[in-house]
Amino acid sequence: MAKRPGLSVYLASQKLRGRARAEARLRQGLAEGSEDSARAAERLGKPRRERPVGPLVWLHAGNEAEALGFPELIDRLIEERDDLNFLITTTGHDPEHPLEARLPKDVIMHYAPYGEGQAVEAFLTHWKPDLCLWAENRFEPELIDRVKKAGIPMILVDARVPDRSGWRWLPGIRRTLLRQFDRVLAGDETARDGLVSLGVPADRVEAIGFLQEGTAPLPCSQAERDMLAEDLAGRPVWLAAGAERAEFDLLAHVHQQIMRRSHRLLMVLAPRVPEDGPDLARRLEDEGWVVGLRSLEDEPEPETEIYIADLPDEMGLWYRLAPIAFMGGTLCGGPVRNPYEAAALGSAVLFGPATGPWRESFERLLEAGAARSVTNGATLARGVDHLLAPDQAARMAAAAWDITTNGAHATDRVVEIALDALDARGV
Structure with missing residues (x-):
């Protein structure tokens, strides 16, 4: 041609x-x-x-x-x-x-x-x-x-x-x-x-x-998941996944705003750097928060308001327990986790404008109705508040399931076409 x-x-x-x-x-x-x-x-x-x-x-x-x-x-x-x-x-x-x-x-x-x-x-x-x-x-x-x-x-x-x-x-x-x-x-x-x-x-x-993006869903201990689910006893929960130090104060302020309307709400705050956990817990306690610290084997008691998940390699556990996940780093320009980690485990995704290397992933989830964008603390508070309605979070979780399932179908089709092309080439 x-x-x-x-x-x-x-x-x-x-x-x-x-x-x-x-x-x-x-x-x-x-x-x-x-x-x-x-x-x-x-x-x-x-x-x-x-x-x-x-x-x-x-x-x-x-x-x-x-x-x-x-x-x-x-x-x-x-x-x-x-x-x-x-x-x-x-x-x-x-x-x-x-x-x-x-x-x-x-x-x-x-x-x-x-x-x-x-x-x-x-x-x-x-x-x-x-x-x-x-x-x-x-x-x-x-x-x-x-x-x-x-x-x-x-x-x-x-x-x-x-x-x-x-x-x-x-x-x-x-x-x-x-x-x-x-x-x-x-x-x-x-x-x-x-x-x-x-x-x-x-x-x-x-x-x-x-x-299909990413690998298999992040693992977790099913026994640990079941025990924590029992401890939470149906409490509303939202997760700040991979939160940056520059976001800690904002997240606490957002949580305070939402708790005025949802008194039993628990925020699971998973710092990107797990070693930040103890200092963060002390600071929040000094501000009057009731805090649990995962690395000290604290449990999320009924009176706990912020639970700091500062053990490494447990994100699969928290995504399974929290129907709402804010992706840390997206409001301050820090490192950002792959949003498909949350979406694949049924967590509705909230994210700010700083998407790091995951821009296209966030855009796909947003277009599919599996994610919601926020611009600051006020819009994050409104986003969490909106998703506390079980039907809203369930709708986004279903959209996330659809996009991850469709990804598997797309991958299968590419495999089929690629193998046909190699066969036609004689290799």
Whole structure:
């Protein structure tokens, strides 16, 4: 298929700028801290390990947070074909590496090469992928064009209508790039219709939902859960999950406001740094609160107003017990937990504007009716108060169940299409 002038012009301009531009971009990224100095050479297409023997599936995303559906997808593919190898590339650098710990140990993590001819050529020559699953909503024209020329099947997953920013002077580039994909798997029907209107052949695009995010639901001791549920004896409970120090005073003020209308309400405050628990308990007690501290084996007694959950690795327990979860860090810009942890365990999600690396996850939950956004303490208080009505929290929990279940269906469909593509390639 002939390329539209927009893509041709873009690729020609990139070729003129060439290697020098890529190296300058890398130097700038290293200076700004937006690149990983230990793995900088990967941006120029230089690998840090050998290609494994056997079929190689290449999965690409914008950053590690956007790729959190990959672990489940990889697990499902391995169940079907244990001879497959996996390479994951990301455009962005995530210093906290939220994805790596969730992956099987043999999966290779690599930064995507810059869209410059020599870097892309070196990357493809070394890795020789048998299939590309592209999950980024922004496209790298040089990379996509060369993958297509190399005859590597490409499947666009979690697809939405791509952003036009930066390409307004190249009228046909989005349309041409979308046509490079052999299959386009849209996140919903609206995205499917938009992609078809951009020229994707209708028989190549289908709406399947978004990949299932995260791993299995966080574990907990069922005996501990049952005992605490009995202690709570039907009290209304809300959870501040992974709360930051900068949010402690605000959360206490919010709880005070809501307790004027719900006197038996308990706030479970789980600090992001568990070691903050004892000092926080002393401070709240000095302010007149009745406090329980998990690390001292306190129980949430009927008179307890704030229970500080300061033992590590117990979030699965608290999400199961609290029908409402505020995601800490989202009102102060600190580190934020994956909201799907809460949603998968039936907790309605409240979050502020600082979503960290989980922006798309929060947006999906919000659009599905499984989450509610707040902007400050006053709106957080109204949000918790609203969800204390059992029917409201149950409605959001049901929406969360729907989106996580749909994610499982989407993952199954991608597995089916990916295996068919590998079979058609003869690998």
